[in-house]
Amino acid sequence: MAKLVVKDAEKWFRRENGEPLKVIDRLSFEAREGAVTVLIGPSGCGKSTLLNSVVGLEKLDRGDLLFLDDGKNRERPLIGYVFQSPRLLPWKTVAENIGLALQGAGIPRSERAARVERYLKLVNLEEYTHQFPLYLSGGQRQRVGLARALAVESDIVLMDEPFASVDELTARRLRQTTRRLCEQLRRTVLFVTHNLAEAAYMSDFVVTLTGRPARLDTYVVNPLSSPRQWGADVYNFAAELETKVSLKEDEAL
Amino acid sequence: MLLMGFDRNNPAAVASRNAPVAGAETLPPFGASTARDLSARFLPPLLAVTSVIGIWWALYLIYPRLLPSPLSTVAEAIRLVTDGTFFFHMYQSLRRVFVGALAAMFFSVGVGIYMGTVMMGERFFQPLVVLGLTIPGLMWALIAVMLFGINEFSPYFAVTVTIFPMLVINIWAGVKSLDKELIDMSHVFHFTKRMKITQVILPQLVPNIFAATRYGLGLAWKVVVVVEMFGTSNGVGYQVMKSYQVFNMEGVIAWTLTFVVAMIVIEYGIINFAERRLTAWRPKIDVWRR
Numbered sequence: 001m002a003k004l005v006v007k008d009a010e011k012w013f014r015r016e017n018g019e020p021l022k023v024i025d026r027l028s029f030e031a032r033e034g035a036v037t038v039l040i041g042p043s044g045c046g047k048s049t050l051l052n053s054v055v056g057l058e059k060l061d062r063g064d065l066l067f068l069d070d071g072k073n074r075e076r077p078l079i080g081y082v083f084q085s086p087r088l089l090p091w092k093t094v095a096e097n098i099g100l101a102l103q104g105a106g107i108p109r110s111e112r113a114a115r116v117e118r119y120l121k122l123v124n125l126e127e128y129t130h131q132f133p134l135y136l137s138g139g140q141r142q143r144v145g146l147a148r149a150l151a152v153e154s155d156i157v158l159m160d161e162p163f164a165s166v167d168e169l170t171a172r173r174l175r176q177t178t179r180r181l182c183e184q185l186r187r188t189v190l191f192v193t194h195n196l197a198e199a200a201y202m203s204d205f206v207v208t209l210t211g212r213p214a215r216l217d218t219y220v221v222n223p224l225s226s227p228r229q230w231g232a233d234v235y236n237f238a239a240e241l242e243t244k245v246s247l248k249e250d251e252a253l
Numbered sequence: 254m255l256l257m258g259f260d261r262n263n264p265a266a267v268a269s270r271n272a273p274v275a276g277a278e279t280l281p282p283f284g285a286s287t288a289r290d291l292s293a294r295f296l297p298p299l300l301a302v303t304s305v306i307g308i309w310w311a312l313y314l315i316y317p318r319l320l321p322s323p324l325s326t327v328a329e330a331i332r333l334v335t336d337g338t339f340f341f342h343m344y345q346s347l348r349r350v351f352v353g354a355l356a357a358m359f360f361s362v363g364v365g366i367y368m369g370t371v372m373m374g375e376r377f378f379q380p381l382v383v384l385g386l387t388i389p390g391l392m393w394a395l396i397a398v399m400l401f402g403i404n405e406f407s408p409y410f411a412v413t414v415t416i417f418p419m420l421v422i423n424i425w426a427g428v429k430s431l432d433k434e435l436i437d438m439s440h441v442f443h444f445t446k447r448m449k450i451t452q453v454i455l456p457q458l459v460p461n462i463f464a465a466t467r468y469g470l471g472l473a474w475k476v477v478v479v480v481e482m483f484g485t486s487n488g489v490g491y492q493v494m495k496s497y498q499v500f501n502m503e504g505v506i507a508w509t510l511t512f513v514v515a516m517i518v519i520e521y522g523i524i525n526f527a528e529r530r531l532t533a534w535r536p537k538i539d540v541w542r543r
Binding site for chain 1: 453
């Protein structure tokens, strides 16, 4: 089991007029083993940039990203990623999309089919194995994306506002499925959102960030027990989170 | 197969299929819809072909010395096909077109992807491609025969270099509009370089490759015919030239006609079929639906 440690991370972008713009400022926190750490902060505060740096799509200007496995750091480990849009290859069937991720992860061909089947069952999509993604609904596609991220069986899984583009009722069902799988599979999950109720429901720990540049604001331990239901407890904790986030709102604007 | 899966697995799709079309009950009762569909599909092209033959016939009646009669030309075409001459020469021309086009396709996919993904590649090849586009196919045909003489390499070379820049432009444009999100996804899930090219990049280029193939084949035919006129001793171009030298207008038109029919068979039979197969994942889009 591995944990992700972000240490003194700094990231700059260059504006169109050439001036530097700091998006992440000396940010340090960790995503603990086997738990869901939710990162919340205002839109555009650099949350996605941080996730992109974790998977190597971008590079931090300063600081370290450590993937600690029994205290030892691993270089560019495989990381499951659920994107904001499903990012499935439309010319490949559901099974082939997951199969390709497994091939990339170095899973032998003989094991792939069984694993694809197992994870599609976990997200209740086993009937759609040989369907092309464009014939599925938005929520179903997102579940395929979730199955793909979990099927590679990496220690660390990132989720970047995965339910932001589906309607609220679908999102609620997807959250329940995802939370159930997180509890069952015990992966280290870093989950980004700007939806406070979602943060309250999904998290074991919550890291709140300030507006641009993103700095660590508060670190909160979720008091809700697991397994949990979507209900008043969730909204109460969301309201508590709101008081912590909104205090810094001016800075974001 | 795809549509069957769609119906069976997607209850929403089944429901929407069985539901009456909005406003259908107010539509006036037309005749049998299949007959209407067939006539709508085949009448316009039939009318187009008939009008061309009609004009030709009228011109033949006015200037009988200038133009051969459509009937005797068709008879000549039938003779060419039945005695096997057509198949031998058409095979020669087809082989030259396909070998040249395949070589051009092979190089252009590589160069197009390189130009679209590496800045240095774009800077290096762009002026060469623009230069290549401005050189007419006829020039390449002449240069090829002068350089390599009367042999099979000349038409291959002429076809390859003539259509190469045009194919590259298409594929380069396709690469520039690749979906960055899918490429990022392939990076995150540790796809190998080979997987990125075959599973992520090439499938996105399929529409560009088909557009390039259609245009490229049309251009390749023209170049091959020219090379054959003065650089080979068989092929459709050579036969057209032979008919021309004895002022056999029937022969010239009959060869052209058979050649056009072969082109249509390739376009509708092979390319359309391959395109439908390769884009089966895309639901049918009806832009003008009311």
